[in-house]
Amino acid sequence: MTSRLVIFDVDGTLVDSQTDIIDSMTAAFAGQGMTVPSHEAIKGIVGLSLPVAVTHLAPRVSEARRDALVAAYKSTYQALRLQNGAKGSPLFPGARAALERLAANPAVTLAIATGKSRRGLEALMTSHDLAGFFASTQVADDHPSKPHPSMIHACLRETGIAAENAVIVGDTEFDIEMGHAAGIRAIGVTWGYHPLARLRRADLRIDAFDQLEAALGGLWA
Template structure:
């Protein structure tokens, strides 16, 4: 039997983490005497691996500078978490959606630009540890929109491309889904607008968790 796999992005799809990301990125830039990007620009790169994200924010700088900013971002985010300053609330209705999908025979997975540590923190904070059968992060894969995350998730979940849906809020998620030849289902409560998701390959962009549940079961 081939499983049905609902594969979720994390930031902007399951949790709203933009404030933490923006603050940590601003601090990292300031440490190295660089002008911090505006918050709209920072939100635009959420979902990419850190090196790719920082590289897009400062395309005229060399790899060493990008690497230093990346390390400062990681250190700053960790310090923020240690100080209790990281808040990544679940979007309303997510828990009910996950329960409904499981009851309908879906297995669940995550494909995220977060690190292993960052994703584990989110899952533990919201009591979701053990709920997902496959967890794919930027620590072990090329950045989105490369299809590697989706392909390994499919293998680990006992699914197939035909029975897998990638759910995300950015064009990177939709492009990754297209590259992996799985369903691309967008959500409009994250960091890229609906038109961008459609252009990137989304079959539909959903506005609520209930609508997302209905779309997945079509």
Template sequence: MSGAPLKLVLFDCDGTLVDGQHMIVAAMSAAHRVRGLAVPPRDAILSVVGLSLPETFAVLSQGDPAYPVEALVEGYKTAFHQLRDAHPMEPMYAGTRTAVAALRAEAQTLLGIVTGKSRRGVARVLEAHAMEGWFSTIQTAEDAPSKPDPAMVRQAMAEVGGVPEATVVIGDTTYDMEMAKAAGAFAIGVGWGYHPPDKLVAAGADELVEDARRLPDAVRALLARHAARRTAREVGRCAT
């Protein structure tokens, strides 16, 4: 085994691996209607995908203390489970499964998931897409504070022995980018999810990928570039 650190690649789920926007919007709408509340605009709903459910509704409340966050969380869960039982599983984005498989096959590379979904939800996605056992660490909304808190990334690294300088977070939201940077990891933003690419760059994305087939190359190039810079700095220090 070489002295190079283990590479850890952490994927967000909704908006990055699978497209769950239709069920998310439908469940969110149902939760509000049951409580007799106005349904937020679609763009507003998609803008908070990735947060934990309590944080999602706290953001949507816009500071209104009367907003029934707890009741909406339960209403969303009920509606989402009903929809999932009645409809097919969320589809994967084009090329994402192939990209994940390619990264999984690389030596000294481990994969993980960091998501605002529940652990049960992640398990169902992986089962539906025949990806059970592909991810060495799975961190969910049940395991840590909501994104952009860095706890999920830090817990993932601790679980598998990863280090920030060899860890990459791949996601579609500013929350993913901010979470990665707060944990000292690298961030790759994807252009097919729920937040605009320019927002991902502004939030700290080290790279932006528009085609999922490019993800393995982007991860390799990003880590190699920074490894080379570290080596150059170390050589410079030794020479002084």
């Protein structure tokens, strides 16, 4: 039996965290007296490590101002997480059922590659009781920002599964580019934060979680 690896992005793929992300970035920029980026611009940087994301939104700010924006974002996001719990980042429809079906398959191993911090990911997984699903969890604390392939390489190394038997599932072009840079295939999900045009390099695209297993089967046929 060939072992397969399915690596999931988190924000915009498994959970809908856009409200907390937008509110936190809005508070960070407003608190620094800066023009607040549009909601679409903020959603466009989801998945990047936070310092890189802030630099994309405010490319001409000083390093000190960037660090202040990052700190303000983290502070607000943590407060919202404590206030809202799982309600602030609900699972997308069908996400848990898809994870349960895949985890029940002895040939499939699950992993995570996310721009979240370790603390943020662990809090999210606790709130949704997800910890038992994933054999490898890679976070922004330990790697260069997406689309660098470091997180994928770590997932492959920790699980011992070959790149040709691995797939990344994500909602942004950063996920797709990261997967291809690591030599694995990528499934783009259309319910997340990047528009369809930015998912054009995905090997396959799906519109709902109930399409995931068929898509994986098609890639691995």
